[in-house]
Every structure is written in C-alpha cells, then in structure tokens.
Amino acid sequence: MSCPVCGDTRWKIVEHGGARRAVRCECWRASSIERLIAEARLPKRYLHCSLDNFVGYENERLLNAVARARRFAEAFPVVDKGLFLIGPPGIGKSHLAVAVLKQVMVTRGARGLFYDVRDLLKIIRSTYNPEVKATETDVLGPVMTAELLVLDDIGAEKTSEWVEETLNLIVTTRYNERRLTIFTSNYEEKEDRSDPDSLLARVGFRMHSRLYEMCEFLEFDGADYRHRPPNAGPEDLLAMWRLQARPAVLPRRSGAPARAQLRTPDPKADVAWPGGRAGSGH
Numbered sequence: 169m170s171c172p173v174c175g176d177t178r179w180k181i182v183e184h185g186g187a188r189r190a191v192r193c194e195c196w197r198a199s200s201i202e203r204l205i206a207e208a209r210l211p212k213r214y215l216h217c218s219l220d221n222f223v224g225y226e227n228e229r230l231l232n233a234v235a236r237a238r239r240f241a242e243a244f245p246v247v248d249k250g251l252f253l254i255g256p257p258g259i260g261k262s263h264l265a266v267a268v269l270k271q272v273m274v275t276r277g278a279r280g281l282f283y284d285v286r287d288l289l290k291i292i293r294s295t296y297n298p299e300v301k302a303t304e305t306d307v308l309g310p311v312m313t314a315e316l317l318v319l320d321d322i323g324a325e326k327t328s329e330w331v332e333e334t335l336n337l338i339v340t341t342r343y344n345e346r347r348l349t350i351f352t353s354n355y356e357e358k359e360d361r362s363d364p365d366s367l368l369a370r371v372g373f374r375m376h377s378r379l380y381e382m383c384e385f386l387e388f389d390g391a392d393y394r395h396r397p398p399n400a401g402p403e404d405l406l407a408m409w410r411l412q413a414r415p416a417v418l419p420r421r422s423g424a425p426a427r428a429q430l431r432t433p434d435p436k437a438d439v440a441w442p443g444g445r446a447g448s449g450h
C-alpha cells in the first residue's frame with residue numbers, strides 16, 4: 169500500500185454539505201500522469217528535457233522557437249497548428265519537442281506519443297513479418313489518435329513509394345482529424361526547389377504542402393550542444409555559435425556543415441574559445 173489516504177483505491181470519501189461522496193484521490197492524478205509518460209515512448213536520453221532546463225542564449229531565432237514552444241504548451245489543446253522545428257544537429261530540436269510533449273501530458277493529461285520517424289517505419293515494416301504478433305493497426309492506431317504526436321527527424325528516412333505513402337497516410341489522417349503534431353528535421357527550405365537536400369525534396373510535394381497547413385515553421389540554428397565543454401553556460405554556447413559563423417578564421421573540416429559558409433561573419437565574434445572546436449579536430 170503506497171497511498172495512506174486511499175489505500176490505493178484511488179478514491180477517497182469527502183463530506184460536502186452534510187453528504188458524503190467519493191472523489192478521486194490526489195494519487196490518482198499522479199499515477200495517471202505516470203502512466204501517460206510511460207506509454208509515450210519517450211527516449212531515455214530525453215526524459216530529463218523540459219522547457220525550463222533548456223539553456224537559452226542571445227540567439228534571436230532560437231529564443232523565438234523556445235517562446236513559441238512555451239506558448240504552444242501553455243495554450244494546448246486550444247492551438248490551431250503544430251510546430252515544425254528545423255535546423256542543424258545538436259541545437260535542441262528534439263529537446264524542445266519532448267519538453268512540450270511532457271508538459272502537456274503533465275499539465276493537461278494529454279495522451280502524447282513520441283516516434284523517431286525511422287524507428288516508426290521500421291516498426292511498421294516489422295509487422296508485415298508473420299512471426300511478429302503486433303499488427304500494423306496496433307502500431308498505427310495510437311500514432312493516428314495521440315492527442316499530441318512528435319515525429320522526430322522527418323526527412324532522414326530513405327525515401328521510397330511505400331515510405332511516402334505511409335507517412336502521407338499518418339499525416340493526412342491527423343490533419344483531417346485536426347490532431348496536433350510536432351515535427352523536427354535537419355532539412356531546411358531551399359530556394360532551389362530541386363535541391364535534393366531541401367525539405368521539399370526529402371518529404372515530397374504533398375507532404376510538404378500539408379506540413380505548411382498543419383504547422384508553424386520554426387527554423388533556427390545555434391551551437392551544437394553535444395560539443396559543448398563541461399559546465400557550459402549561455403555565454404559559452406553563444407561563443408560556440410559565433411565561432412561556427414567564422415569560416416574565414418576556422419579551418420574547414422571536411423564534412424563541416426555548409427551553413428558555416430552561409431552565415432556572415434559576426435564582427436562581435438572575437439571570443440577566445442579555450443580548447444575550442446576550431447583546433448579540436450573532431
């Protein structure tokens with residue numbers, strides 16, 4: 169027995185105007201939130217993520233994305249559009265998506281669900297194997313009906329007709345039912361519509377246009393948090409981000425992200441970076 173109030177019946181008796189009636193015990197709320205979170209498939213790595221432990225720094229588009237994410241979480245479920253977080257690796261897109269998902273589960277009791285798009289496709293594909301007990305409907309049902317769904321890393325999957333059809337079915341169903349979805353992606357919008365690395369090319373025309381109707385697009389860049397030094401604070405992240413924007417000074421690593429060339433060097437970026445990324449060669 170863990171609840172001293174109700175003896176784990178989840179109900180307690182209260183007296184109101186001389187009448188006695190049963191109401192939900194406080195532990196019921198706690199246990200149902202626990203269950204919601206356990207069923208949301210949040211990756212362990214992101215369990216700690218919240219909007220409050222997201223480190224903001226002087227980066228307008230990143231701060232705007234955090235503010236929009238916060239507004240979404242606070243207004244949920246009275247929100248028209250989902251969110252689409254776009255940007256380079258390690259800037260906190262999945263962190264923000266999970267933070268919002270957790271917040272609406274805790275504060276609104278919403279049924280939330282998280283899937284990395286490639287994992288989801290792999291799991292759906294596995295249900296075609298007769299030895300696997302789960303059916304396609306077992307997997308797709310919750311994906312279609314979750315009150316808030318995070319589809320992480322869309323565009324990273326290898327495309328095929330089946331992949332496109334499957335994702336279109338999921339997105340269109342949620343769209344028709346007016347269910348909210350948060351997407352993240354590394355693939356940005358490109359002016360050259362035929363660029364194979366554009367979001368449009370990665371997800372296809374139909375999906376692309378749906379996404380615009382369904383989501384507020386939040387494109388941002390920033391420091392790769394995975395490369396931060398120990399105990400990094402906002403100043404360190406700002407310095408890292410600015411250093412990334414100095415292609416003339418930084419020796420180019422092969423495979424370095426192309427965005428380093430796109431941003432104009434920041435004159436204020438003269439920040440010494442002890443043992444910084446420039447020389448660390450990883």
Ligand SMILES: Nc1ncnc2c1ncn2[C@@H]1O[C@H](COP(=O)(O)OP(=O)(O)OP(=O)(O)O)[C@@H](O)[C@H]1O
Pocket residue numbers: 213217221222223224255256257258259260261262263264321352353354393394
């Ligand atoms: N501003 C931040 N404050 C606190 N933690 C952060 C911040 N940005 C990223 N992180 C943490 O850094 C790690 C990487 O971030 P995350 O996975 O969200 O990046 P991402 O933008 O989704 O990258 P990718 O494109 O590779 O998926 C996570 O553990 C996340 O919690």
Ligand SMILES: [Mg+2]
Pocket residue numbers: 261262263320321352
């Ligand atoms: Mg991510």
Ligand SMILES: [Zn+2]
Pocket residue numbers: 171172173174175176177178179193194195196
């Ligand atoms: Zn109780």
